Amino acid sequence: MFGHKKSPASRAPERDKLGIYIHIPFCRSKCDYCDFYSLAGREDRMDDYQKALLAHLAETAPLAKGIPVDTVYFGGGTPSFYGDKRLRELLAAIEKLFELEKGAEITLEANPDSVDFKALKRLRKAGFNRLSLGMQSACPAELEAVHRPHSPRQTDEAVEAAKKAKFKNLSLDLIYGLPGQTMEEWKASVEHALSLIPQHLSCYGLKVEEGTPLQKRVEAGEVLPDDDQQADMYLWTVGRLERAGYPQYEISNFAKPGFASRHNLRYWQLKPYIGFGPGAHSDFGGRRYSWVRDLDGYIDGVLKGGTILDSEELIPQRERGYEYLMLRLRTVEGVEEWEYRSAYFMDFAPLEARLEEFKAQGWAEKTEEGRWRLTPRGFLISNQLIGDLLERQERAGFQDLLPRAREQFSRPRDQGPAS
Ligand code: SF4
Numbered sequence: 141m142f143g144h145k146k147s148p149a150s151r152a153p154e155r156d157k158l159g160i161y162i163h164i165p166f167c168r169s170k171c172d173y174c175d176f177y178s179l180a181g182r183e184d185r186m187d188d189y190q191k192a193l194l195a196h197l198a199e200t201a202p203l204a205k206g207i208p209v210d211t212v213y214f215g216g217g218t219p220s221f222y223g224d225k226r227l228r229e230l231l232a233a234i235e236k237l238f239e240l241e242k243g244a245e246i247t248l249e250a251n252p253d254s255v256d257f258k259a260l261k262r263l264r265k266a267g268f269n270r271l272s273l274g275m276q277s278a279c280p281a282e283l284e285a286v287h288r289p290h291s292p293r294q295t296d297e298a299v300e301a302a303k304k305a306k307f308k309n310l311s312l313d314l315i316y317g318l319p320g321q322t323m324e325e326w327k328a329s330v331e332h333a334l335s336l337i338p339q340h341l342s343c344y345g346l347k348v349e350e351g352t353p354l355q356k357r358v359e360a361g362e363v364l365p366d367d368d369q370q371a372d373m374y375l376w377t378v379g380r381l382e383r384a385g386y387p388q389y390e391i392s393n394f395a396k397p398g399f400a401s402r403h404n405l406r407y408w409q410l411k412p413y414i415g416f417g418p419g420a421h422s423d424f425g426g427r428r429y430s431w432v433r434d435l436d437g438y439i440d441g442v443l444k445g446g447t448i449l450d451s452e453e454l455i456p457q458r459e460r461g462y463e464y465l466m467l468r469l470r471t472v473e474g475v476e477e478w479e480y481r482s483a484y485f486m487d488f489a490p491l492e493a494r495l496e497e498f499k500a501q502g503w504a505e506k507t508e509e510g511r512w513r514l515t516p517r518g519f520l521i522s523n524q525l526i527g528d529l530l531e532r533q534e535r536a537g538f539q540d541l542l543p544r545a546r547e548q549f550s551r552p553r554d555q556g557p558a559s
Contacts, residue, residue, distance in 0.1 A: 197230070218251045
């Protein structure tokens with residue numbers, strides 16, 4: 141995926157393909173740290189939700205006519221808890237309504253307690269080819285401490301079932317910084333995950349999100365592994381996974397070569413996607429928009445004709461340039477001068493000066509191909525570093541450069557160099 145580079149002149153304009161995201165907002169129970177839009181105890185609305193999704197897909201499809209779809213992602217919530225029959229019906233509808241490419245990556249998020257061999261086999265046969273399993277930890281006490289609905293043993297069984305069902309692209313999610321977790325326990329979870337031989341691993345630091353039961357526990361005095369401990373766990377993980385053959389490709393993501401998540405990469409590469417379901421976001425047709433975070437409101441809005449739009453904005457080119465910095469610097473692909481200037485008409489010099497300073501601190505590096513990217517130590521403080529770069533760009537008053545940049549980069553290549 142990374143490491144290959146064409147010279148700017150040899151880049152053929154590539155038509156952006158489309159990703160589809162389906163949000164399944166149902167869970168067996170709520171985990172203490174979770175602030176995703178997901179609900180426990182609302183299975184009574186699953187059938188109505190299915191009708192709403194199918195109707196929403198049908199009414200949206202004409203807008204995407206002629207655009208190939210190369211990734212589909214069922215996330216949540218817990219898609220596997222929704223039942224394989226509904227999932228297969230949704231995928232069949234997508235195949236019928238959209239221009240789904242042969243070889244498209246089709247991911248299902250699943251929890252170990254809501255999959256079994258028979259269901260996985262049916263899903264695989266229906267076309268799902270990537271499974272992302274919420275393992276989180278190999279330590280029973282850590283899972284219980286945040287009220288995860290499964291045991292480590294169920295994870296092992298789910299992995300075995302997935303392999304038997306011929307899923308050849310398996311991802312495991314892990315969380316570091318869980319209540320009571322020590323470095324040794326974290327290492328044991330990573331080692332256990334490696335022993336299951338997945339193709340992909342996501343490792344997230346636990347965050348105390350507002351309004352969650354975990355936040356209440358912390359306010360009541362519970363002490364969690366602190367930032368320094370989380371940093372130690374993170375840096376150890378990056379090195380360990382690299383040695384195990386899973387190089388890092390994004391702040392929290394690691395994959396065997398060829399197995400980076402194509403769907404998630406499209407978010408970081410600013411490629412278009414359409415989301416369906418309450419709280420789902422889209423970036424399509426130059427607009428970014430999201431649907432209401434309200435299951436009943438979404439179902440009624442779609443089926444009875446009310447509004448389901450929560451937010452909508454047209455994205456000016458300048459903001460796309462900011463997004464490019466923010467999102468690309470999350471990846472090891474990083475940013476590059478020509479790419480930035482030609483796509484967003486902004487001057488790279490103020491950024492490069494600052495990146496040189498980050499490099500002196502060990503937070504950034506410039507690759508042989510001339511791309512700037514953050515190091516693992518830089519990823520640890522990526523929010524501050526990226527915020528600093530955006531501020532530099534703002535202060536540089538790049539607007540003055542816009543006319544010149546436009547002329548320089550909008551000139552057709554076969555008309556010779558700019559005078
Ligand atoms: S299973 Fe996932 S989506 Fe559901 S409550 Fe737990 S963390 Fe949130």
